[in-house]
Amino acid sequence: MQTAVRAKHLQQAIDGGALAPAADTLAGLPAQDAAAVLEAMERKSRTIAFRLLPKDRAVRVFDHLDPDVQAELVATLGTADVAEAFDHLEPDDRAELLDELPATIAKQLIRDLSPAQREATAVVLGFPRGSVGRRMSPEYMHVFNDDTAGSAIERIKLRGREAETIYSIPVVDHERRLVGVVGLRDILLADPADPVAAYANAPIFAQAGESAESAAWRCVDRGVLALPVVDSEDRLIGVLTLDDAAEVVDAARDEDEARAGAREPLKTPYLQSSTLAITRARVVWLFVLAVSAILTVNVLEIFEGTLEQKVALALFIPLLTGIGGNTGSQAATTVTRALATDEVEGSDAPRVAFKEVRVGLTMGASLGLVGFVVAGAIYGWGIGTVIGLTIVSVCTVAATVGGLMPLAARAIKVDPAVFSTPFISTFCDATGLLIYFSIAKAVLGI
Template identity: 50%
Template sequence: MSDVDVLERLERILRSDEDVPPERAAELAVMLDEPPIQDVVRLVERSTATRAAVVLRLLSRRRSIEVFDTLDAAHQADLIDALGDRAVYEFFSELDPDDRVSLLDELPAEIAERFLRNLDDSERDITGVVLGYPRGSIGRRMSPEVPHIYEDLTVDETLQELRRVADDVETIYTLPIIARDHRLVGVTSLRDLFTADGSAEVSGLMDKPVFAAAHDDAEETARWFVPLDMLAMPIVDESGRLLGMLTFDDAADIIEEADSEDTARSGAHEPLQQPYLSTPLLKIVRSRIVWLLVLAVSALLTVQVLDTFEDTLAAAVVLSLFIPLLTGTGGNTGNQAATTVTRALALGDVRPRDVGAVAWREVRVGMLLGALLGSLGFLLATLVYGLDIGIVIGSTLFGVCTMSATVGGIMPIVAKKVGADPAVFSNPFISTLSDATGLIIYFLIAKAVLGL
């Protein structure tokens, strides 16, 4: 039986009976040992908390810990009640300190405190180091488990130390070199150590370190670190003392989480933070309802504009036919600009102080887009409804595109300046604002051209 067939059969069994009978448990446990670990993870991610807990209990201890470790922190938190204390404590103690803290952030305070109490003293102290840094900082995502390689050690002494601590540290491939007061002085690699003379001091092998401070923003740090293609880099305190290491995979996770959050918010909902099929229905509803209420209230601005220009519409009913075209064009133009600038902010291509340059660039882009679309709108509207209506539509498209592109470009930067997430001020609000402002432009031009 292929791995796909095994997983499909397991999924059918779990859907038909979440309480697996004892006589079937042994059979399912054997079946779960057959597929690759990534397929078992996929099965867990497609299952409810109760079904996922069944899978984790039936897996061997090693595989169940591996699967639990790969899940998102929010998904792990959902499994807590279904798994029971004994299994949860075991999984929790096996997590790396930074992953442990991510899970604690998703749990109620009393449960998090209980979990910490069940750790042994050394693991509790290491976890406490990471917990001591604010959410959103890179210190919160580092691993404090690093080898202490002093600059005056020889290569042989260093290799001996690495053999001693290899099972207890996050990585041994990129190695920070420290002075006796724990200040970071350089980095070296395991490759360099293996190829060096055993009696040489590691200070002769080290390179200038690339590092980050523990209080630096996690997303910004991860975004400049990942393109460097380094396996890991040191994290230091304000005095330059080594605190931990940020690995490439942890940095990639930070970027993935940030991109998922931006994508969700630009689509007018909060990120689920776990696989869709394993997310409880009420959690999905909560992620959407607040945004829908906010946007529904803000859309009243568009209604108010239409009410203000009711007489204009009554005098030239044909104007109402073009409202969907104009509002749609304005919203799409603004969304394009906002999405582009939000992405540029995330990548560091644009900084808040570049607001003037961005505004001037988007004014010109909007004018060019408006000229192209306005010319087409003028031509078609003139052919069907006459020259006056053609002038109104062409002029409005030019004005709406220019305005929407400019506003869409600067709004994410304004959000960044005031400390808000640029994605929050992206597509949903830009669309609403463009609708209302575009209608004002439309009716003012119509009144001027048509003499209403």
Template identity: 50%
Template sequence: MDNQIGNLHNAVSMRDARQTSTLAAQCDVRTLIDRFERFSGEDRAFAFRLLSKDRALMVFEGLDPALRSDLVKSLRHEEIAEHFEQMDPDDRVALIDELPAKVASRLLSGLSPEERALTARVAGYPLRSVGRRMSPEPVLLTEFMTADEALAQVRRHLEAETVYTLPVLDGQRGLVGVTSLRRVLASESSQTMSDVMDEPIFARAEEDAELVARRCADQGLLAMPIVDSEKRLVGILTIDDAHTILEEAESEDQARASASEPLRRPYLSTPVTSLVRSRIVWLLALALGATLTVQVLDSFEDTLEQMVVLALFVPLLIGTGGNTGNQAATTVTRALALGDAHPQDVGRIAIREAAVGVLLGFILGGLGCLLAGMVFEWRIGLVIGLTLLCICTLAATVGGLMPLAAKAIGADPAVFSNPFITTFVDAAGLVIYFLIAAAVFGL
């Protein structure tokens, strides 16, 4: 397989159309998508033109929206219009978000009236809402439909994104229940859907896509009906789409936790200038924040000159504080995402994290006091022990409250997490350290 991929890369690089077409036909679709993500823009457009119609559509749908946008810009309108027509409405909207307005308008104008209406419906919801990620074409059953009628309805809509979870509606398209294809198949032919449906678990179209996707995954649903403000069905979120949303959210959180912006496209397809832009602002912000630490060290310069040994423990103390704060922030952020905690629980969370910090501080501080006292002197051990106790308590409390503060102002908790907690705890921890040292040694 590696040899085949290498040959495909060489054929594309040499613009050998016949060899590229032959090798691409021999690769499975997943391998082709992976290879297309690694191609340059020109190579990707060249290879795409040589795919068969069906494989071209599958590859196009499998690419990230940003790479689809690159392809659209590289190909002629007529080359991409048919693929655009056959995409699911939610995928079509994701692509439109990446395209220049003029290109998007031209593609939309070429859609059939029905597909244009479906696309407009999905695009009408807020950017991060689940309405923008749902399929607006679920299989619809009514509560008085018999099992035989329901099966006939499923057969007429086998192209739907899922046929395994089936919403049940009343006469005004209101969601009254949900059933599964398995239950319909196991029912008597004359049984109605009201007899075999369950109470529906659903989400509002305006809800945050990540929160809905996490509910869908945590509750083990194959799909979740999406309704409007009057509980009328407007679409369905499948577990596949839910996992995609969660993967995107996790990538975004990991990027921001490590002080950079998410790339929103495969790494090898991201220009170097984009990689720089994704990191430079955060690095500048953190560099400015780090000046607080420098200011603290400068303020306690006399203390350091009298007790040089204190400088040896600075990396240990600020590292422990930063790690403690990040652990608390990660735990609370996860609790917020799962609905286990809410902004109004601020008091309880602060008390719990402070208690956790005190216990961690006693354990780590006791160990630090013992080791530092044995190696240096017991007054040094006392300073390290008390500092670790205070820093762990402060870091855990602040780390637990940061995600709540972010939630309260409508920001992403990940943005407020690791980098900012580390910067704050570094400066505050050093102040605590030198004040304790000055008190113990009478400096």
């Protein structure tokens, strides 16, 4: 809330021509807070506000901005105005910004980099988008497995300033193959003559080509300060720091939440997003849901005669479809999370299915008993039996399908979040109605 208020006041000052007070306001904010205020402003005012920053401060603020906003400033101000800020970005952040820029501007910015920074950026850009290789930092500190603690400390003093982090240090052999990880605290407290290998732990690491989201979840869940990243021959090529991993996880969570709500995530703050951008984020999913909902209508049409004979059955349709959709979404969310943290993989599909069958059956039996008693007492025990059996069946099917859909999505290289609430709800609506009316015809003889 405070950020929004500051952004509003700053924008009003700029729109009113009070540039000196606006510059003073920005000067009094920490770099991270100033970046948040700029992101909440309208595009034109944001550009002016960024120009009000002193050069050295602009570099620090630029580093904290979202890549979309960074790209916008580059496109608006030109490469000359942001060249120094671009040069001061970490290689992984620089690669993320380059992904957002037109090719001509990106080439110009790369051309203006120092040779060392250009080489570091090229390492990261050599991996596919979405891979942990794109998000790692190639500027890391390492020690060799035959180093003593004393020589390792000297190496850290000599090269530590160039590394993104020195608190968790990969241990490699002389062919740069990862053999362990050692903490800075352990090295500092060790006898200088002790070998580093004596204090090293088995490494938790990631392959450069694997999903950045999967590696980030592993890093965050296990509290790893720096996750080593290796190539196909297990040679160390970079590290994914905990703060970068947290950014990846937050972005993935925002995307999953958006798609669970049947929309695409917005790239800019809501109030700064255009009507067209918001429409695009929502309308595609509405088309998908509208087309898929035709299945539900067709099912109702098929059983129209059954409804005419037993009108009371129509009263329970919202209840049953709601239970099915929620059960499927719960299962899908749980398995999607397990996939992201590498708790399950594609080969675990039979185990996932068996577990979800049992979970769905248990939940269905509990809810079905309540449905049987309540519906039976009010509408007759025949209707109660239909409701009870349907709830048991729907919960079992929805939980099983919901649990397997993320695995199927991963198998065909699709984001599991795409198969979350919208598709599962529609599937459960259609299959739930089929189950409901089939049981009603069998039990009630209609």
